Amino acid sequence: MFITAHPDDExxxxxxxxxxxxxxxxxxxxxxxTYGEKGKARLGKSVTSRQLASMRKKELEKVSQFLxxxxxxxxxxxxxxxxxxxxxxxxxxxKIIKKWKPDFxxxxxxxxxxGHMDHICIGEVSKKLSKKFSIQFLMFSATPTFIKEFELAxxxxxxxxxxxxxxxxxxxxxxxIDPKVKHKALSxxxxxxxxxxxxxxxxxxxxHYEYFR
Numbered sequence: 001m002f003i004t005a006h007p008d009d010e011x012x013x014x015x016x017x018x019x020x021x022x023x024x025x026x027x028x029x030x031x032x033x034t035y036g037e038k039g040k041a042r043l044g045k046s047v048t049s050r051q052l053a054s055m056r057k058k059e060l061e062k063v064s065q066f067l068x069x070x071x072x073x074x075x076x077x078x079x080x081x082x083x084x085x086x087x088x089x090x091x092x093x094x095k096i097i098k099k100w101k102p103d104f105x106x107x108x109x110x111x112x113x114x115g116h117m118d119h120i121c122i123g124e125v126s127k128k129l130s131k132k133f134s135i136q137f138l139m140f141s142a143t144p145t146f147i148k149e150f151e152l153a154x155x156x157x158x159x160x161x162x163x164x165x166x167x168x169x170x171x172x173x174x175x176x177i178d179p180k181v182k183h184k185a186l187s188x189x190x191x192x193x194x195x196x197x198x199x200x201x202x203x204x205x206x207x208h209y210e211y212f213r
Contacts, residue, residue, distance in 0.1 A: 001029045001102035003093060003126045005082060005118035006036040007060035007074075008189040010067075013113065013140040014106060015185035016177020017210050018067045027070040029100050032060055033089055033122050038079040039192060053079075055191045063188045067181075071100070080161050082121040090125045097133055105130040109139030109213060115166040138212045141171035143205035146198070171211035179207040 002018065004010050010018070010030055018028045035053035047055070057074060064072040073096055077085045097105075108123030123139065130137035142150070147168045186194045195203050 001031065001097070001100060001105050003031045003033075003105060003107040003122060005033050005108070005116070005122045006039060006079065007032060007034075007056040007063075008036070008039075008186070008192055008194070009119070010060075011063055011182070011185040011189060012194075012206065014210055015063070015067055016182045017106075017175050017212075018069060019181045019185075020175070020177065022068040028067070029071045029073070029096070029102060030064055030069045031073045031075075031093060031096060033075050033077050033082055034079040034118065035074065035076055036079050052191065056189070059189045059191060063185050066185060066188065080118065082118045086121065086125060089122065090129065093125060094129055094132075097129055097135070102135060104136050104138060106138045106140065106212065109141070109169060111142070111166050111168045112163065113140050113142045115162040117161045117163060120163060138173070139169075141211035141213050142168055143202055143209070143211060144170070145202045145205055149199060149202065169213060171213050173212040175210045175212070177208065177210055182207045 002010055002014050010032070018030070021028050036056040037049040037053035039052065039056060053076070060074060061072065075089070075092055077089060082089060105126055107126035108119040110120065110123070112119030112123060127137050147170065150166070150168065198206070
């Protein structure tokens with residue numbers, strides 16, 4: 001079970017792993033807490049929050065089909081303000097866990113990979129639930145180069161709600177993935193400028209490996 005905050009989180013952090021799980025005969029469930037309506041569109045035209053939410057939901061559904069996700073659960077909780085809906089978020093996810101009974105839960109750690117507050121919030125909720133149900137919890141980890149260049153990435157941000165105090169813990173598990181699968185999954189999020197502010201080395205790592213702890 002992969003638990004994320006926004007459409008495209010799953011593609012950045014675990015698309016290759018989900019696809020490998022499918023090829024191995026496993027089943028993946030994907031939970032996305034928001035429709036990503038605050039994720040500023042890079043379409044070259046003005047769109048409303050409602051229009052962007054609809055676009056990003058459709059992109060998420062398309063990616064899920066491509067990755068052979070067995071079940072997709074998309075909640076329309078407030079993008080950029082998940083902390084105001086922690087109890088609702090926890091109750092929704094707990095209900096799915098009880099029905100699905102996953103072997104593993106993947107979500108964000110305390111660093112949120114990028115430091116996004118929605119990532120940190122849903123990671124905390126997911127970790128508590130994994131402990132409650134005695135399910136092994138794996139955290140998404142940033143690529144080694146992204147961690148080294150994190151301060152530069154922070155300076156280039158123009159929007160979003162991020163924590164000012166982030167310490168990356170690094171990874172303990174590195175999964176080699178198919179770069180073509182990863183690139184196609186990321187490309188399906190057409191409303192977003194996927195590789196904005198990332199260096200060539202970081203992009204190479206994102207396309208060839210996925211990191212967990």
